Amino acid sequence: MIKTAHLLILTLSLALSGVSAPAHANNSRYAAFVVEENTGVVLHSRRSEAERYPASLTKMMTLYMLFEAIETGEIGLHDQIRISANAANATPSRLGLRAGQTISAENAIRALVVKSANDVAVAVGERLGGGESRFGELMTTRASELGLTGTTFRNASGLPNSRQTTTARDMARLAIALHRDYPDYFEYFNEDSFTWNGRTYRNHNTLVGRVRGVDGLKTGYIRASGFNVVVSAERGDHRLITVIMGGPTAAARDAHAEELIEAAFATLEQRQDTRLFATLSSPRINPVRQQDLIARDVAALHLDEPTEMGSADQPPALQVVLADEDAMRAEPLPPATAPATRRAEPSLIHGAWSIQVGAYNTSGAAHDRLAEVAIFSGALDSAQPAARAVDISGDRLWRARFEALTEDEARLACRDLSARNHPCFAVAPGR
The missing domain is CATH 3.40.710.10 (DD-peptidase/beta-lactamase superfamily)
Known part of the structure; x- marks a missing residue:
């Protein structure tokens, strides 16, 4: 027990x-x-x-x-x-x-x-x-x-x-x-x-x-x-x-x-294949520090126009997993899908859009988030889940993204997730 x-x-x-x-x-x-x-x-x-x-x-x-x-x-x-x-x-x-x-x-x-x-x-x-x-x-x-x-x-x-x-x-x-x-x-x-x-x-x-x-x-x-x-x-x-x-x-x-x-x-x-373990003695992530990391991740995207979360005019703050993630003991997860080769005119490529549903301190946490929300939008049926590592001001984060979407699919998926209060924003090609 x-x-x-x-x-x-x-x-x-x-x-x-x-x-x-x-x-x-x-x-x-x-x-x-x-x-x-x-x-x-x-x-x-x-x-x-x-x-x-x-x-x-x-x-x-x-x-x-x-x-x-x-x-x-x-x-x-x-x-x-x-x-x-x-x-x-x-x-x-x-x-x-x-x-x-x-x-x-x-x-x-x-x-x-x-x-x-x-x-x-x-x-x-x-x-x-x-x-x-x-x-x-x-x-x-x-x-x-x-x-x-x-x-x-x-x-x-x-x-x-x-x-x-x-x-x-x-x-x-x-x-x-x-x-x-x-x-x-x-x-x-x-x-x-x-x-x-x-x-x-x-x-x-x-x-x-x-x-x-x-x-x-x-x-x-x-x-x-x-x-x-x-x-x-x-x-x-x-x-x-x-x-x-x-x-x-x-x-x-x-x-x-x-x-x-x-x-x-x-x-x-x-989540049958997910096994996450931590202990009472594990140190807690500082929520203020975590929010700061996420804010810098969004800023690092250098977006030229407002991002979307569903039909909102501006995206709300990204939701953060406040967990003992640094002390997790998890089975190794499959590597993220390799980044697609950059091509000219990426905005014209079918499936070049993606959506981001969070940014986390570990790849495992990012994959967990992807598995958790995937069932809530049919627009994600053919999407490719990926945890993308990014270094921001000396800190490594993993962006939880669904890739290989059209622009319409990306915006529809965010509307679906937004309706269930799940943070999400569409990401244009190359970002």
């Missing part, structure tokens, strides 16, 4: 960046993160380390602590958990248990997963921690040990507390830890209903059983957080963890999560 450290293997700017609707991008509470669990490859990341309120995603940690207690023998699946007056008074969502009643640990698991019962969460916290406040401290300590460095818990339920915060990336780490450490209990997340006292409750996570491969995990909502969800999905050899935080509605959140899941699986199918 993947170690927690592998979550930071790589941050890629993939095809997934094009599926985030403007409504999400403009939502100050929005954050998203998609990671392939088995390899640790990050497929999508938007504000993934920004502070957010977990709401009932908190119960994932409560469940982790409960699973751990069961495994160590502190409590048994059939042991009864007593409901205190404090637990019985928890605000909805809840089962409506009265003070003095009990619920088995196994039914508590189901109540937390399916019903997201706050009264049960409080009772579990009191049973395992001797009090919910103390349990919050234990949760935070354990979370830190699991690598959730941006998370603080104050209660077991996720009910509003201004000091209970997390990040989308941390929630993905927690989801992976649940599956990695307690696979025998993970099936509870895949249950679509729970019956208690003759009443059946449907799973709040409506993606379970509806979207192919989805087998958990948890939803959450408080007014301050918006609509959150963490989703696990498995197809073939790939298992995805998708996190959405700050959705405007449950329906919009679920639709966006499904969109990211489908796009991620499609991307993984295109």
